[in-house]
Amino acid sequence: MTIPSSFELLLEQSGGQPFVFEHGDMRTLHFDHKYVQSAMSIAEPHKLLLSYTRAMMGFLLFHPAPRHILLVGLGGGSLAKYCYRHFPDARITVLELSAEVIALRDHFMIPADDQRFQVIHTDAAAYMQAQQGNIADIIMLDGFSADGPAEALSTSGFYAACLRNLAAGGILVSNLWDRPDFLVQAIGQALAASDWRIWWCRTSDSHNCIAFFIKGSVTPLFRTMILRRAKKLDAQFGLQLSELVPSFQLVRDQPEEESV
Numbered sequence: 001m002t003i004p005s006s007f008e009l010l011l012e013q014s015g016g017q018p019f020v021f022e023h024g025d026m027r028t029l030h031f032d033h034k035y036v037q038s039a040m041s042i043a044e045p046h047k048l049l050l051s052y053t054r055a056m057m058g059f060l061l062f063h064p065a066p067r068h069i070l071l072v073g074l075g076g077g078s079l080a081k082y083c084y085r086h087f088p089d090a091r092i093t094v095l096e097l098s099a100e101v102i103a104l105r106d107h108f109m110i111p112a113d114d115q116r117f118q119v120i121h122t123d124a125a126a127y128m129q130a131q132q133g134n135i136a137d138i139i140m141l142d143g144f145s146a147d148g149p150a151e152a153l154s155t156s157g158f159y160a161a162c163l164r165n166l167a168a169g170g171i172l173v174s175n176l177w178d179r180p181d182f183l184v185q186a187i188g189q190a191l192a193a194s195d196w197r198i199w200w201c202r203t204s205d206s207h208n209c210i211a212f213f214i215k216g217s218v219t220p221l222f223r224t225m226i227l228r229r230a231k232k233l234d235a236q237f238g239l240q241l242s243e244l245v246p247s248f249q250l251v252r253d254q255p256e257e258e259s260v
Helices: 005-014 051-061 078-086 124-130 156-164 180-185 185-192 223-237
Strands: 019-023 026-030 037-040 068-074 090-095 117-121 136-141 167-175 196-202 209-215 249-250
Touching: 005 019, 019 117, 051 078, 051 136, 051 167, 051 209, 051 223, 068 078, 078 117, 124 156, 156 167, 156 185, 185 249
Parallel strands: 068 090, 068 136, 090 117, 136 167
Antiparallel strands: 019 026, 026 037, 167 209, 196 209, 196 249
């Protein structure tokens, strides 16, 4: 698809800052000319348009009723809006480094802060290190710069801090973009001598690699169990999770019976 010339004008006027572009029913967030950071249907602003966002909601396969969901990276707020709408009993906290991104929240119909929804302007790496643990049931990592995953959010120390801050039975979900090798390097170091397991999948229509960090042993019935859950969740939320389950792969030196 040819990008309308108005995009180039907005890009020039942005001065290197995040900006919003509209084309038909689509409203998108951009940091530069290379990638779409977030996308929203103006007619259906709460719909998850991008497949990787639907895949990240796969945490429901392992934790269907979270009380506190913490998101790293606001972007256009797709995941934040979805969680706020569909989990009315959950508290939603979003950490965002860029004041310029936060300033665009109204363009993407992100709800105002209230007693159960808050966007915090902060450095997520420093925030996580400062916490004392047990702060969230679900932590979703989707913090990106213009060139890909933010470097400060791609270290073994940061991942170790995130895992430390999960409540008992909590799940860490990470959008690794196109870097599955990172799983067995920096993240693997963070999990040395632990009982965390990493399952990952790649969405069918994008380069995104989505990883799920789950504590505890893996049973032979794992895949059958989550496929059954996925079908029920798809009927409720329409997330197409059952299409992802067959592609799940287990990372690290784990028993072969669960690998693909």
